[in-house]
Structures are given as C-alpha cells and as structure tokens.
Amino acid sequence: MQLVLASKSPRRIAILKELGMKFDIIPSQAPENSRKKRPAARVKELAVQKAFDVARKYPGAVVIGADTLVYCKGEIIGKPKDRADALRILKKLNGAWQSVYTGVCVMNLQEQKMLFGHDVSKCKARRLSPQELEHLAGKHMDKAGAYAVQDTDDPFIERIVGSRSNVVGFPVEFFQKLFKEFLAL
Numbered sequence: 019m020q021l022v023l024a025s026k027s028p029r030r031i032a033i034l035k036e037l038g039m040k041f042d043i044i045p046s047q048a049p050e051n052s053r054k055k056r057p058a059a060r061v062k063e064l065a066v067q068k069a070f071d072v073a074r075k076y077p078g079a080v081v082i083g084a085d086t087l088v089y090c091k092g093e094i095i096g097k098p099k100d101r102a103d104a105l106r107i108l109k110k111l112n113g114a115w116q117s118v119y120t121g122v123c124v125m126n127l128q129e130q131k132m133l134f135g136h137d138v139s140k141c142k143a144r145r146l147s148p149q150e151l152e153h154l155a156g157k158h159m160d161k162a163g164a165y166a167v168q169d170t171d172d173p174f175i176e177r178i179v180g181s182r183s184n185v186v187g188f189p190v191e192f193f194q195k196l197f198k199e200f201l202a203l
Contacts, residue, residue, distance in 0.1 A: 020079040024072035061121030069123040077127040088163035090116035104164040105155035113145035137189035139180030
C-alpha cells in the first residue's frame with residue numbers, strides 16, 4: 019500500500035515518521051480557499067481538497083490531507099501573509115484563550131474510500147510585552163496563528179487543553195483512530 023502525505027509541513031512529516039509510518043511526500047497544489055464560516059467545517063473541507071488534489075494523480079495510493087487554523091474572538095486565523103499580519107495576529111491572540119482546529123482526511127480513490135474529521139484543542143497565550151511580540155512576529159510565517167508551540171524558544175502558549183500534537187498541526191490520537199477506521203472500511 020502506497021501512503022502519501024499531501025503536505026510539505028515539516029511538523030506533519032516529523033509526526034508521521036515518529037509514528038513509524040513509511041510514506042511519500044507529495045504536497046497538494048490545491049488553493050486553500052473555503053467559504054465555510056465555521057472553523058470545523060473549514061478545516062475538514064480544506065483537508066479533503068488537499069487529499070483529493072493529490073489522490074487524483076495517485077488514485078491507488080492512500081492519501082492523507084490536513085489543514086490547521088486558529089480561532090479566536092470570532093476570527094478564523096490561518097498563516098500570516100507577512101510580518102505585519104503576523105504582528106496583528108499575535109496582538110489579537112496575546113493573553114487570550116483560542117481554539118486550534120485541525121481537519122484530517124484519508125482517502126483512496128481507486129477503492130472509493132474516504133474518511134475525514136477534525137480535532138480541536140484550546141490554548142491560552144501568555145501576555146507578552148509589545149517588544150516580545152515584535153521579536154516573535156515573523157519567526158513562524160508558515161504556521162497558523164504565527165506561533166510554534168513545539169519550539170522551545172517560543173514562549174507564547176502557556177497552557178493547552180486537549181491534544182498538544184493538534185496544536186503543532188497534526189492530532190496524533192485522532193489520526194490513529196481515523197486511520198484504523200479507514201483501514202477497516
């Protein structure tokens with residue numbers, strides 16, 4: 019069975035390798051567009067789009083797609099567009115509780131099998147000074163919320179309720195359950 023990760027995320031790659039999985043890395047080229055207003059619906063839709071984009075080219079493979087976003091104070095927050103956007107995001111999240119959503123999709127087009135779902139974790143950000151926010155802005159441009167809980171030099175998140183790996187960008191426990199169900203289909 020060929021297993022493909024439809025992502026170039028270093029965090030997702032590392033997590034799957036830590037699980038002992040053998041897989042190919044073929045990043046999705048699907049645009050990350052969604053009109054969904056609810057965070058859970060949006061991450062699931064984008065995870066399916068990413069998996070499908072790669073599965074069309076590799077119909078016999080089992081393809082894993084994922085998408086992560088942060089939701090805080092009524093705003094869906096993805097990756098920052100630039101340093102100024104990262105600073106705006108960090109100011110919004112500063113000292114606040116937020117929710118991190120990750121959608122995961124596993125599909126095989128040849129066998130007409132697909133399962134998808136999402137996990138959600140709550141995080142509390144430390145209140146940082148304007149100088150600390152300035153220092154942090156721009157360090158994590160490839161991450162939803164503009165922070166990296168897995169980096170030891172990133173002091174932004176002080177508390178996590180739920181899956182830590184979800185906050186990193188790939189919910190291990192949720193994925194293992196979903197993947198087991200997928201294999202049983």
